[in-house]
Amino acid sequence: MDDLIREMLEPERPAPGVVARRRRLTATTAIIGLAAIGVTSLTTNALFTDQDDPSQSGFVTGTVDITTSATDFSMPTGNAAPGDFHFAPIAVTNSGSLQMRYAISLSGTGDATLLDNLTWSVQSGLTAAQCTAQNSAPASGLLGSAVLGGGTHWIGDSTPGGQPGDRTLNSGASEVLCVGLELDLDAPNSVQGETAGIEFDFFAEQTANND
Numbered sequence: 495m496d497d498l499i500r501e502m503l504e505p506e507r508p509a510p511g512v513v514a515r516r517r518r519l520t521a522t523t524a525i526i527g528l529a530a531i532g533v534t535s536l537t538t539n540a541l542f543t544d545q546d547d548p549s550q551s552g553f554v555t556g557t558v559d560i561t562t563s564a565t566d567f568s569m570p571t572g573n574a575a576p577g578d579f580h581f582a583p584i585a586v587t588n589s590g591s592l593q594m595r596y597a598i599s600l601s602g603t604g605d606a607t608l609l610d611n612l613t614w615s616v617q618s619g620l621t622a623a624q625c626t627a628q629n630s631a632p633a634s635g636l637l638g639s640a641v642l643g644g645g646t647h648w649i650g651d652s653t654p655g656g657q658p659g660d661r662t663l664n665s666g667a668s669e670v671l672c673v674g675l676e677l678d679l680d681a682p683n684s685v686q687g688e689t690a691g692i693e694f695d696f697f698a699e700q701t702a703n704n705d
Contacts, residue, residue, distance in 0.1 A: 559590035560698035577679040579629055583622035586661075586696065587668035595660040596698040597650030598671075602642040604690035609643035611681040612690055615674040616649055618661075625672035632674060637661075642675070642692065652697035656705055 563585040574580060588594050598616070602609040617625070619635035632639070637659070638649045651657035663669065673692065 556592035556700070556702075557590040558592055558594050558698050558700050559588070560594065560596055560696050561587045561589045562694075562696060574677050576677055576681045578677050579631070579674060580676075581625050581628045581672055581674045583620075583625040584671045584673055584694070585622070585668055586663070586671060588663040588665055588698075590698075591665050593662065593664050593701045594698045595650075595656065595662045595701050596696055597648065597652045597657065597660050599646055599648050599652070599695045599697070600692050601646045602690060603693055605685060605688035606643065607682065608685040608688045608690045610641060611678040611685060612642040613639060613676040613678070614642045614647070614692060615639040615676070617672040617674070618669060620670060620672045622670055625670065628672070628674070631676065632672075635672075637671075642690070650697075654699060654704065656701075662701060 563583070586596070600614065600616075602612065602614075615632050616637045616639075617632045617635040618637055638647065640647050648659070650660035661669070675690075675692070
C-alpha cells in the first residue's frame with residue numbers, strides 16, 4: 495500500500511530517450527504546420543498570367559502625321575528697306591493615314607524694335623512660284639495678318655475639336671502656305687542692320703470623331 499501511494503505521488507519519470515522523442519515530434523509537427531501555411535499562401539496569391547499581342551492583326555489604327563518644308567522663316571539680312579515685302583512658301587503635308595486638321599502658332603524672334611515694325615501675313619491658294627513672285631500686300635486667300643511684335647499669334651486653335659481658322663487636309667494631301675513680312679514704311683533708322691524672323695509651331699489632330 496505504501497508503495498502504491500508512493501507511485502501515485504512520485505510517478506516514474508520516463509527514460510531520457512523517450513522525452514527527446516516526444517520533444518522532437520512536437521517540434522516536427524510545428525514545422526509541418528508552418529510549412530503548410532506557407533504553401534497555402536503561395537498557392538492562393540501567386541497566379542500565373544498571360545497576355546497576347548495582336549500584332550496589328552485584323553484591326554489597325556490610323557495615324558496623324560504632319561510634315562512641313564520649313565519651320566523657321568527669316569528675312570534675309572541687308573536687303574530690306576522700309577516699305578518692302580518679302581514672301582516665302584511653306585509646304586504642309588498630311589503624311590498620316592487619317593484626315594487631319596491643324597492650327598499654327600507663330601511668334602517673332604530678333605530685334606524688338608524691328609519686330610514692332612514688321613507685319614506678318616499667311617495666305618493659302620497660291621503655288622510656291624506665285625508666292626515668291628509677290629511684291630505687294632496680299633490680295634487674296636489671307637488667313638491672318640498682324641504686327642509681328644505682338645506676342646504669339648494663331649491661325650486656328652490647338653484646342654481639340656474643330657475651331658475657327660483650323661486647316662483641314664486629307665491623307666496624303668498637301669498645301670502651300672505663303673508667309674509674308676512687310677517692313678513698315680515709317681520704320682526708324684535704329685532698325686538698320688537688324689535681323690528678325692518668324693518661328694512656327696504646327697498642331698495636328700484627327701478629324702474623325704473629333705468635332
